[in-house]
Amino acid sequence: MSRLGKTGRAAVAFLLLAGLQRGVSLLILPFITLAMSPAEYGAASILTASSLLLVAVVAAPLEQLVFRASAREDEDAPALIRTAGAYCYIGLPAIAGLSAVVVALVQPELFGISGRIWAIEVLAIGFQPAATYFALPCVRARQDLRKFVWLALTSVVFTAGSKLIFIVILELGVLGWAISDLISGVLSALIAILAVRLPRARITWRRVRYVLNFSLPLIPHRASFWALLSLSRPAMATVTTLTQVGLLSFGLNLASVASMIVTEIQQAVLPRYSRERFPAPTDETKTPVRIQLVVAVAVPAIVGAGIAIAGQWVFAASYWQSFALTGILLCGQAAWGLYLIPMNYLVQAAGRPKFSALASMSGAAVIMLGIFTAGARFGALGAAFATTSGFIVMAVVALILTRLLHLDIRWRTWSACWPEVLIGTISLGLSVAALSLPIGSLISYGFAAATIILATGATVSTLRRRSPAEIDAEQ
Structure with a gap:
């Protein structure tokens, strides 16, 4: 069995398990929509x-720092990983606990949600990063x-089980949603601590400073990324029902089914980018970029077709x-x-995260402006156009950077x-058309x-194509 074949099978296993772990909320979505009204689901969102x-x-x-240090395994890696792990395992739960007490005492109702919820x-937030952003x-x-199997599967069980119990069975609504987040967060953190022990290394101020210098510039980037994915919900709540x-x-x-798949492919190839050298591409990233270019448009197209047929x-x-x-919104996922x-x-x-936020901040600004104009006037449809426009701007600015x-x-x-x-782009257009036509019509099914x-x-053709380096490796 060739090393290339083993690597490919491992990548598929990682992709499927991580996709299941990230997509568990989507798998139980049909049950959630039966137990919660659109208004309740909006509050939970x-x-x-x-x-x-x-x-x-x-x-x-911290996620990108942990990934980069673990993939490169240089002499500073153990100390950097220990610094990040101690923060996720100990620091964040303690901070979240104190913050939750303050919120419970002073926070009034916000967006129709009580301070207790x-x-x-807030308490649940303190436990979530241990598994998601470190282990x-x-x-x-x-x-x-x-x-990875152990961490991903236990996360799936905790998330799905707690959501079904507290929302579908006990019918606790938004309160059940928050309780579910807390229980799954605590249990996942305990499993992470057992599965990934911190390396024996000394935490020095020099390593802490490196972690801060690498991570702090990424805060605007990740906050803007949140805005691109989630800002529309609270912003929409201020201008509509x-x-x-x-x-x-x-x-x-x-x-997000499409972004989940694309993101897991992204996670699979991140070690290749971490080992890349300039001028690029070398053999590390030639094939990954080719695959990413095609799946960026093909995956949202297939997801849209599936919704048009079975939704x-x-x-x-x-x-x-x-x-x-x-x-x-699927067009926006392609841009993502x-x-x-x-x-x-x-x-x-x-290794230059300093300016990484410019792209995502540009997209977030477009989304914010669009929500308060198109969203206020046209509701959810206007917000969808604004969100997609933000992703497109983000992709263009990233290339310019x-x-x-x-x-x-x-x-x-990659011109070939x-x-x-x-x-793939044509198929995405057909998918959008299928979703826009009357539900269950023959034309919609034909387009899908x-x-x-x-x-x-397009996807199979891309995966079957081999670079010269891959052909040599197989031989």
């Missing part, structure tokens, strides 16, 4: 979106499949009007997939894959079927 913002500020920037969610990146970068917020949130969750049979009728805006490529070269390969910072990247290397990218054929063909 605001809670989750606000939680994601806090995590983006206090923990998410907000306090539970999982560690084992993923080290290609430790056994531990919770029902419109719920419809938009439902569309965003459906579209009416899976979800409650009160949510069907979200299908059309989901097609618009393209954005990842220049950002990987900027942060992982070049690689030029302005003089990264030596030969983009013409333009047929697959073009076919054509989408699946074209997008699958």
Whole structure:
């Protein structure tokens, strides 16, 4: 068995498990939509979106540092990993506990959600990064499949089980949502501590300073990324009804199936970018970029086709009007997939996170402006157009940054894959059309079927193509 074949099978295993771990909330979404009204779901989505913002500020920037240190394994790596791990395992839970007490005592109702529920969610935030932003990146970068299986599957069980118990069975609504987040966060953190022990290394101020210097510039980037994904929910709540917020949130969750798959492919290739040298590309990133270019458009197309075919049979009728805006949001997911490529070269390969926030902040600004104009006037549909526009701006600015910072990247290397990218783009257009047509119509089904054929063909053609280096490795 060739090393290339083993690597490919390991990558598929990581992709499937991580996709299941990230997508568990989507798997139980049909049950959630039956147990919660669009207004309740909108309130719960605001809670989750606000939680994601806090995590983006206090923990998410560490993920790329942990991934880079674990993949490179240089002499400073153990100390850097221990510093980040101690913060996630000990520091954040303590800070969250104190903050939750303060919130419970002084926070009045906000966005229609009581201070007690907000306090539970704040406490849950302190436990979530241990697995998500420390343990999982560690084992993923080290290609430790056994531990990754353990972490991912237990996370799936905790998340799905607690949501079904407290929301579907006990019918606790938004309160049940927050309790579920807390229970799954605590249990996942305990499993992370058992699975990924901190290395024996001394934490010095020099290492702490390096962690801060690498991570702090990424806070605006991750906060802006939160804005791109989640700002629309609380912002929409200020200009329209919770029902419109719920419809938009439902569309965003459906579209996030595409971003979940694209993100897992991104995670699989991150070690390659971390080992890349300039001028780029070397053999480390030639194939990953080719695959990312095609799946960025093909995956959202296939997701949209699946919704057009099966959505009416899976979800409650009160949510069907979200299908059309989901097609618009899927175009934004395609732009997100393209954005990842220049950002990987900027942060992982070049190690220059200082200006990384410019792209995501530009996109967030477009989304904010669009929500308060198009969202206020056209509701969830207007917000969907604003969100997609923000992703497109983000991708363009990220590419411009690689030029302005003089990264030596030969983009013409991938010109040969333009047929697959073009076919994938056409299939995405057909997918959007299928979602915009009357639900269950023959024309909609025809467009969806054509989408699946074209997008699958483009993806298979890309995966079958071999570079000279890969051919030599197989021989």
